[in-house]
Amino acid sequence: MIQIAYAIIWWLILLVIGLITFPLVSRVCGGLLDKGYSVSKILGILLFTYFSWLLASLHLLKFGSLNISVALLLLLALSFYVGRNNLSLKNLPLRKMLISEAVFSAAYVLFLIFLFYTPDIGFAHSEDFMDFAFIQSITRSGYFPPPDPWLAGQSIPYYYGGHMVAAVLMMISRVPHGIAYNLAVAMFFALTLSASFGIGYNVTKKKLYGFVTVIFVGVIGFLSGAFQAAAFFLHRDVMGYYPVSAPNFFGWLHSFDFISANWLIKFAAMRNPFYAFLVGDLHSDVTDIPFQLLFITLILAVFLAKKNELDGRTAKSDSLLTVIILGLSLGFLAFVDTWSYPTYALLAILAFILLKTNLGWKKLLGVIALSIIFYLPYHLTRGAGGFKEIGIVTHRTELLEFIDVFALFLFAMFSFLYVAFKGRLFKGETLIVVMVSTIVIASISFLLHFQLLLILIPLILVPLYCIYKAREKRETEFMLTLTLTGALIVLFCEVFYIATPLGGDFARFNTMTHLYVQIWILFALAAAYAVYWVLNNTRSGLKIVWIVLLSLLVLASLIQPIGLVTEWTSEAHDYFGINRGTLDGLAYVKIIAPGDYEAINWINEHIQGSHVILEAPGPSYEFTSQIATMTGLPTVIGWTNTHEVMWRGNWDKVAGRDTDVDNIYKSPDSVEALVLLRKYNVEYVYVGKMEKETYPAESLQQFASHPEKYKLIYENQGAVIYQVMP
Numbered sequence: 001m002i003q004i005a006y007a008i009i010w011w012l013i014l015l016v017i018g019l020i021t022f023p024l025v026s027r028v029c030g031g032l033l034d035k036g037y038s039v040s041k042i043l044g045i046l047l048f049t050y051f052s053w054l055l056a057s058l059h060l061l062k063f064g065s066l067n068i069s070v071a072l073l074l075l076l077a078l079s080f081y082v083g084r085n086n087l088s089l090k091n092l093p094l095r096k097m098l099i100s101e102a103v104f105s106a107a108y109v110l111f112l113i114f115l116f117y118t119p120d121i122g123f124a125h126s127e128d129f130m131d132f133a134f135i136q137s138i139t140r141s142g143y144f145p146p147p148d149p150w151l152a153g154q155s156i157p158y159y160y161g162g163h164m165v166a167a168v169l170m171m172i173s174r175v176p177h178g179i180a181y182n183l184a185v186a187m188f189f190a191l192t193l194s195a196s197f198g199i200g201y202n203v204t205k206k207k208l209y210g211f212v213t214v215i216f217v218g219v220i221g222f223l224s225g226a227f228q229a230a231a232f233f234l235h236r237d238v239m240g241y242y243p244v245s246a247p248n249f250f251g252w253l254h255s256f257d258f259i260s261a262n263w264l265i266k267f268a269a270m271r272n273p274f275y276a277f278l279v280g281d282l283h284s285d286v287t288d289i290p291f292q293l294l295f296i297t298l299i300l301a302v303f304l305a306k307k308n309e310l311d312g313r314t315a316k317s318d319s320l321l322t323v324i325i326l327g328l329s330l331g332f333l334a335f336v337d338t339w340s341y342p343t344y345a346l347l348a349i350l351a352f353i354l355l356k357t358n359l360g361w362k363k364l365l366g367v368i369a370l371s372i373i374f375y376l377p378y379h380l381t382r383g384a385g386g387f388k389e390i391g392i393v394t395h396r397t398e399l400l401e402f403i404d405v406f407a408l409f410l411f412a413m414f415s416f417l418y419v420a421f422k423g424r425l426f427k428g429e430t431l432i433v434v435m436v437s438t439i440v441i442a443s444i445s446f447l448l449h450f451q452l453l454l455i456l457i458p459l460i461l462v463p464l465y466c467i468y469k470a471r472e473k474r475e476t477e478f479m480l481t482l483t484l485t486g487a488l489i490v491l492f493c494e495v496f497y498i499a500t501p502l503g504g505d506f507a508r509f510n511t512m513t514h515l516y517v518q519i520w521i522l523f524a525l526a527a528a529y530a531v532y533w534v535l536n537n538t539r540s541g542l543k544i545v546w547i548v549l550l551s552l553l554v555l556a557s558l559i560q561p562i563g564l565v566t567e568w569t570s571e572a573h574d575y576f577g578i579n580r581g582t583l584d585g586l587a588y589v590k591i592i593a594p595g596d597y598e599a600i601n602w603i604n605e606h607i608q609g610s611h612v613i614l615e616a617p618g619p620s621y622e623f624t625s626q627i628a629t630m631t632g633l634p635t636v637i638g639w640t641n642t643h644e645v646m647w648r649g650n651w652d653k654v655a656g657r658d659t660d661v662d663n664i665y666k667s668p669d670s671v672e673a674l675v676l677l678r679k680y681n682v683e684y685v686y687v688g689k690m691e692k693e694t695y696p697a698e699s700l701q702q703f704a705s706h707p708e709k710y711k712l713i714y715e716n717q718g719a720v721i722y723q724v725m726p
Helices: 002-028 037-057 065-086 096-119 128-140 163-174 177-204 208-220 224-234 249-254 274-278 289-304 312-336 340-354 361-374 376-382 399-425 429-445 453-469 473-494 508-537 539-569 594-606 624-631 643-648 656-665 670-679 689-694 697-705
Strands: 389-392 496-500 612-615 682-687 710-715 720-724
Touching: 002 037, 002 065, 002 096, 002 177, 002 312, 037 096, 037 163, 037 177, 037 289, 037 376, 065 163, 065 429, 096 177, 096 208, 096 539, 128 163, 128 177, 128 224, 128 624, 163 177, 163 312, 163 453, 163 670, 177 274, 177 289, 177 473, 177 508, 208 274, 208 508, 224 249, 224 539, 249 539, 274 508, 274 539, 274 656, 289 312, 289 340, 289 473, 289 508, 312 340, 312 361, 312 376, 312 697, 340 361, 340 453, 340 473, 340 508, 376 594, 399 429, 399 453, 399 508, 399 539, 429 453, 453 473, 473 496, 473 508, 496 508, 508 539, 594 624, 594 710, 594 720, 612 624, 656 670, 656 697, 670 682, 682 689, 682 697, 697 710, 697 720
Parallel strands: 612 682
Antiparallel strands: 389 496, 682 720, 710 720
């Protein structure tokens, strides 16, 4: 019952934040049917987090209770001052607000039920350890940038905005962090679905298509699930997928291959939103999804806004407010996941150029400039974050691989382009141009071994042509702009990649993993609108055939999500086979390492602030570095295989640390050990499960033999903590 109470408290806090922010949102999004309520929580969380982060980054207030309280008051004051004229109850879209709230609440509850069966903040095949470590480090930080929990003496080099969001809500809710982590995962999923509903509803004015948008953005999966099911039923390989032995279809679902389900393109892992949320971590490409949808909603609101008929002073203030909110929202994307920033900067530029929004070039430049200026403390302290340079792609995506990922969306978008614009594209001289262009595109794609040109060039040129020719820019042209943006990002991925320490065959792994989530969102929104347009502009006979084909594709695309949920919640998938029926992501530690579990709780209760603790280093994706991860205290070196090198782009600050830690544990009484302890400013030494498995018992006993150097401050049957004496 106490966990249910925590979930309700978290939900109530989000409800309050959304209501507080709504007066401000309704002023910026007044042209939308729901006046922006579907993204009110997201913008409120953004502003609340931003104020808290800025106060700590400028060293005005340490991150903590006072900082959080002041940030919340700033949000309340800003929203009331800016939106005070929008507070009249008779002007509120109450019914639309209730529907949006129902979508959010239903998604939140359903995902909590799923997490109830898969609660662990795990270490295998997930970034949970990394994400939880960052959040714990942030909650311990006084001023920012927060320290890197896996590399003592350094600050977090990764984009940590999403972790900051979780930390702020943990602090204000007072929910135990192991539970709060899972509540945050459910929250991001629910925010995604409610924002998707809002976009679909606002562009079509139909609730039905709001729900279609929800399904397209946040529920369906890849076509590969249908191929795997076909292989099972036919007992033969289908499209490269081999049959899995199972007694029946339900048995097959329970044995669905969750981990490899997203390896659809060679040397790159594809993560659609539903798969990403099911993994259950708070990685950057997951936490930024609601903020992507927020920015799209804001651009839509600017596009649909009518000429301001108020006096010049009010119109000017509204315009300034819009520029500021857009700048904050665009910049926040870089704060949460830097990979998202170029995509949505491009969307903003295309919207301003092609759709001729009310904001001109000066205001567009203002949005981009503010998006950087507002977050200067972050940009000046984070470093390159592993980015090295831009490389040229040598191994491109094959056409069938791309169709496997986006089959449903491609069917809907191309159907829309044909039905909506066949009158313009397939008559007179234009028809000749289309035919010649098709032949040229096919020839170029064949000669260059660039198969995706067959899809990308139409998705780029046709929207450009149709937007240019449209006498009046309306919702259709806005959705075409989303299609165009997505296609341009795909084209970028097929020509360039952002070089990271991952090289060789996996050189574009990170580029594909991050950017394809953004492409999914853009294509999903455009495809959902395409369904609405085609169904309302097609003859009855053709419509029936089209509905049948669409339905088959939807059902085929739902097989993978059903298989993922079934397998992930089944006992067949459970790594530990012990922990279900809770929302506490740390409960499993009590069973596999009880001494560590008790010590972690003691540290979190008795050691305040950020102090370096020594623990044994260990490889990535194993139960190592758990003390730094679950307390937020920085350690000399955390996961040693890839993460720090990936984040920093080289070994310079990482090399040798594991050897130094080994030397301390093996000879704690030596002069070298004391020098190394001072080198890394180590204040605590931990001896627990990992240390006892790694180092000789006689070496570890030397800590207890020298109380003048190491003061025993905590001990249980499985773990000991020493304080390093000055």
